[in-house]
Amino acid sequence: AQSVAQPEDQVNVAEGNPLTVKCTYSVSGNPYLFWYVQYPNRGLQFLLKYITGDNLVKGSYGFEAEFNKSQTSFHLKKPSALVSDSALYFCAVSPGRINYGGSQGNLIFGKGTKLSVKP
């Protein structure tokens, strides 16, 4: 079965320090991987995605993520955290096979990780 795991419910970081939000996945084939951010009273916003190619993907707001196939991970990172980065972060995965039955654009989301950046 396909799944996504975000092992930490909450991550606490001091402003200016690097941050990492972890994500591991289980899916057959070569996956497509996504990160989203959700601010209070808002919908999920797309941050970045990995489809193929360079394992380090850069996205919005200075975030980046590293795809590691051997560890089946796709951790979200930022070199220097801001207080305004405090939000809920979701990792998502879809199977990479063409016309995978019953998956017309569907994504499997993790449970989310709450990031708290303190001044």
Next chain:
Amino acid sequence: DAGVIQSPRHEVTEMGQEVTLRCKPISGHNSLFWYRQTMMRGLELLIYFNNNVPIDDSGMPEDRFSAKMPNASFSTLKIQPSEPRDSAVYFCASSLYRGQSNQPQHFGDGTRLSIL
């Protein structure tokens, strides 16, 4: 560009009433998704459509829930009769599907539903 538009943003109603949530996807997108988010259960996929056809409704909790997509620019999620446990934030999302699920979903800002 206009994003996914949901209405109403907030809905408060009494138990037993019919509730209709509305969604306008991004123009040109051909997949549409309805989600429910609660503190206890997190983000749950209820149903999704491709080219206006329901593909998977296994997440719809009960027969009280129904969803329609009469055309490419409009979808509704209806709860009848509503119950207090249906209180949640309901999100609609859309994406462009062209044979591979490699496009991001774009979410609306949700409808916060409270059933008294």
